[in-house]
Amino acid sequence: MSQEKKSVAFDTRKEVDFVIIGSGASGGILAKELSTAGFDVVVLEQGPYRTAGDFSHDEMKVNILHEMTNHPGWSDPQTFRHDASEKATVRNSGPPPALYARGVGGSSVHFTANYWRLHPVDFKERSMLGSIKGTGFADWPISYEELEPYYSRVDWEIGVSGAPGPFDPPRSRPYPVPPLPLKSSGALLEKGAKELGLHPQAAPMAILSQPHNNRPSCMHCGFCMGYGCEANAKSSTLATMIPLAEATGRCEIRPLSTVYRIETDDAGRVTEVAYIDAQGAQQAQKAKAVIVAANGGETPRLLLMSDSARFPNGLANHSGLVGKYLMANAHSRTEAVFDQPLNEYKSVQVTRIIHDFYENDPARGFYGGGGIDARPFVQGAPVMFSLNGLPPDAPRWGKAHKDLLRHNYTRRMSVLGSCTSLAQESNNITLDPELKDTAGRPAMRITYSDHADDLAMAGFLQDRAVEILQAAGANTVWREPVTRTDVLAHLLGTCRMGSDPATSVVDPFHRSHDVPNLFICDGSSLVTSGRGQPTMTIQALAFRASEHIAGFARRGEI
């Protein structure tokens, strides 16, 4: 971006208008909107301030050593269990169970950039279908129509490439730039889908196909999923919102600042945010209001850590719902090898999607809806392919193994099914009762089992994926087993929005029902999960919340 950064450093002992905790998909938007509206803003970000020049194609750093997702200063383990009868444990292999990026821009830096809007049905499905036993299935307090203008702001201000599809909800503005160029995985998905009478469409992606807002278009280098963009073509808040926020001279981004507590006074109002700074020292920033945008895992963890005599169950938790109703979106993955080279290691992950199965269909016999896309997945990168890209019956070593590596790498692709997660109280974020991180904070404990309907829907999408790949002429097709997930890349629903303080954590404007100068706006606000790509909605909510919060502040209503 061409905006000049105007350095500003606020005194921690002097109240700023807003402290925003987290600089990611929502925090970056809130920072930009509130600072350009004239407010003084401090953004506390636990990760480092990397920029495009710090990113690379280094699989060892990113995929093996988890450079983007580790805490930069210390060990911050998470524990996981499928249900409350189990003891949650730390895995010593693979990615963390609550998978998100730490750094300025948050997970919008390393995400794949699929930008699906929710449909009108997502906001009112509970009313349409009725309750689902054992779940917290509920309507949103707002409608698609109310959120639509903010989806369009995401399209234009964040930067989304795409073209209208046959199942898309109404939009008030066209996409700012056309879809990214077709890849072979997209061409094959399209062919197979059309053979089956389905309606493939161009994938909406937050990666620029053409220059827009002073940013360049994608160079198709191929390292998107899990990686930071070296060209600033991926529309992270790091590339889009943060520079605009800093150009105001009213927004200070404090990286390497890990929050451990939000303090309140006797009146039950938030007064300051305590954090550990880049040098390891304890600090506290005073603020008139605080916005928690730390993601659907860290936000409830922090609120639960901020308990006090007045808020014994955690801050903003009168409802008891902080941390509950965690939703991750269920997934299935189907693999295929074709006869000719696809070269999926080039360009963005996804160029074609299928939304024919978006709506619930009672004929399926279970609740759910979802979408299908074609992509290289993480196996587009050589190391990940070599470790986890061959069929399950392939030899793991030796001459035949080498021959398969040589033959399959350029000829393979994945088809992903992404779908609904039902809100269940038993799926949640809590504080681990025993384990602490190196800084002494209770570890995040994740308890999660996909609902049977979620797994059934993921399996249904996999059945369709197999049909599509076969219709496209695949030489070999195999299914990755659909099982209960233990890695959650989407962290949704844990401080849900609603009008009733008894059944929700924040009101329809993201203000805590319990604490008038505390706002919560990130994936935790979602009432339902959507069909699998939540960031677009998190960001539309952030634009909308910013407008309301700025209004409250101007009118002295905070």
Added chain:
Amino acid sequence: MNKQKTNRRSFLYETGKLAGGGWLAINTPILLAAGHAAEEQRKAGGNWVNMTPGEALAFAAVVDQIIPPDDMPGASDAGVVYFIDNVLGGFMAAAGGTLKQGLADLDTAAITAFPGSGGFANLEFDQQTELLQPIDETPFFSTMIYLTHCGMFALPSWGGNKDRAGWTLLGFDNRHAWQPPFGYYDALAGAGKDF
């Protein structure tokens, strides 16, 4: 506040033992101290830092069993042993004992099965295969599979993938810019042809 670079203090934690799958996850930001040094060392045919010359020969034999040489380089020709030497001084330091004990066990097995051979590295290729087959689910061999693939296909600055031999094997090219068409099928689709 000015941009702050990543805190590069290294925290070495002994987090857990090798899992059966061969993944050693260390949830700390251990960055390679000097990635390019490994590549330079390999080019210079330099000394081993974290293994003996004898262990290096045995590692070479094992990694060549995993990705054998044919008309294209095998893992040892691609510098995978240099990669292993490098990461045994870094994020895989905790695995050094398991790996070296595994090599010692292979030497014992070799001498038992083929008296007079003097050790695993001296065996014929097919004899080595025979000794590895019964142990290919062990933590030792799973870790070797893991490291061999990391070394073969990671950026050459990590010490392996010499002359991009791993990438050439796969057909991968590490460029920063591509233009469509990317592959066979999108090229045909773009030309309006069926496939």
